[in-house]
Amino acid sequence: MSKFNSRNNVLIVGCGRLGASIANRYSESGINVIVVDKDEDAFDRLDQLFAGDRQVGDATNISFLTNACRIESATRVFLVSGNDNVNLFLAHVCAKVFSIPRIYVRFDDPDRSELVKDLPGVIAISPFQLTLEKLTALEKEDEQ
Amino acid sequence: MKVVVAEGTSQAAYVIDSFREHGHELVVINSSHETAQDLATTHHVPVYVGRPWRRFALEEAGVKGADLFIALSPSDMDNFASCLMAKNLFSVKKVICLVDNPAKVDLFKKLGIDSVICSTYLLANSILSEATLRKMIKSLAMEDESFAMVESTVSAEDRIANMKIMDMNFPSYASIAAIVRNHQMIVPNGSVILYPEDKLYVVAASENEEKLMAFLKEEKDHGEATR
Numbered sequence: 001m002s003k004f005n006s007r008n009n010v011l012i013v014g015c016g017r018l019g020a021s022i023a024n025r026y027s028e029s030g031i032n033v034i035v036v037d038k039d040e041d042a043f044d045r046l047d048q049l050f051a052g053d054r055q056v057g058d059a060t061n062i063s064f065l066t067n068a069c070r071i072e073s074a075t076r077v078f079l080v081s082g083n084d085n086v087n088l089f090l091a092h093v094c095a096k097v098f099s100i101p102r103i104y105v106r107f108d109d110p111d112r113s114e115l116v117k118d119l120p121g122v123i124a125i126s127p128f129q130l131t132l133e134k135l136t137a138l139e140k141e142d143e144q
Numbered sequence: 145m146k147v148v149v150a151e152g153t154s155q156a157a158y159v160i161d162s163f164r165e166h167g168h169e170l171v172v173i174n175s176s177h178e179t180a181q182d183l184a185t186t187h188h189v190p191v192y193v194g195r196p197w198r199r200f201a202l203e204e205a206g207v208k209g210a211d212l213f214i215a216l217s218p219s220d221m222d223n224f225a226s227c228l229m230a231k232n233l234f235s236v237k238k239v240i241c242l243v244d245n246p247a248k249v250d251l252f253k254k255l256g257i258d259s260v261i262c263s264t265y266l267l268a269n270s271i272l273s274e275a276t277l278r279k280m281i282k283s284l285a286m287e288d289e290s291f292a293m294v295e296s297t298v299s300a301e302d303r304i305a306n307m308k309i310m311d312m313n314f315p316s317y318a319s320i321a322a323i324v325r326n327h328q329m330i331v332p333n334g335s336v337i338l339y340p341e342d343k344l345y346v347v348a349a350s351e352n353e354e355k356l357m358a359f360l361k362e363e364k365d366h367g368e369a370t371r
């Protein structure tokens with residue numbers, strides 16, 4: 001099997017509220033999912049029936065990412081750790097080193113989005129930006 | 145040259161001193177109030193208090209268009225983010241990044257950081273000494289590391305001191321681009337004599353950099369014996 005065809009996992013870095021929700025959803029729909037966090041207690045947020053793989057470790061460590069997290073088999077990656085700089089670094093690693101087809105990265109600081117805009121496959125999401133857009137839209141509705 | 149020193153404590157102090165000594169313009173950014181205060185009072189430089197991986201911090205500190213950006217945080221991730229932001233959003237010409245984990249040196253370079261200095265490596269070799277750090281900063285690799293500009297000051301013990309360039313067997317793999325004597329630039333030719341305290345700017349292919357440093361710093365007696 002070629003390396004490309006063997007991509008069939010979803011990798012989630014950071015098992016906070018967002019990471020755990022995404023992981024639970026994928027697990028429910030029967031998709032292979034690997035969720036990583038440096039803190040084992042974070043996995044308490046996963047459903048009891050969570051069928052995916054849990055890995056405790058530092059995702060910025062490339063050998064951990066390759067061996068334990070099997071990043072080379074990931075078809076999409078969610079970078080949702082609580083540290084923007086870790087998410088930023090991993091977005092660059094996933095795009096430039098591992099050529100992951102689809103990379104979602106969450107930034108609390110919307111300015112970080114600028115730093116990934118030229119990376120292939122990377123989509124930056126900022127809760128701040130989303131909230132602002134939503135509020136603007138709601139205000140517009142009210143005006144009408 | 146405009147130099148930005150982001151984060152760091154004692155390394156920052158050293159870097160600040162060594163650049164100021166050579167008359168460079170300094171921008172110092174530190175996220176710790178305590179360190180900022182300390183650097184400002186003991187080294188007499190204005191220090192901007194802020195996190196250098198935030199856009200507004202770099203903006204307010206005046207990083208735009210700097211020639212060199214040195215990131216000295218103990219966190220590799222913070223250094224990476226600071227360097228990326230300085231380079232991509234503030235048109236900084238060259239970024240140098242300190243990393244703690246030796247395994248990240250090549251990776252950081254691959255991801256676009258111009259020069260990566262590994263603190264573990266430096267400590268292991270106990271070469272956090274003035275000479276080495278100075279050499280590292282000054283012999284900046286250029287054009288994707290294919291060649292380097294080495295800055296070296298002639299000292300009285302050097303074999304090449306008080307010699308004409310044509311008589312010193314200057315290696316063919318390197319070329320003296322300029323000599324600075326008493327703040328005056330001298331265009332080198334064979335009949336120019338090098339004196340102690342002359343500053344040489346020498347260009348060489350990266351793979352010959354070490355050989356070149358050895359040649360420039362060869363000592364008098366030792367040199368005569370081995371030649």
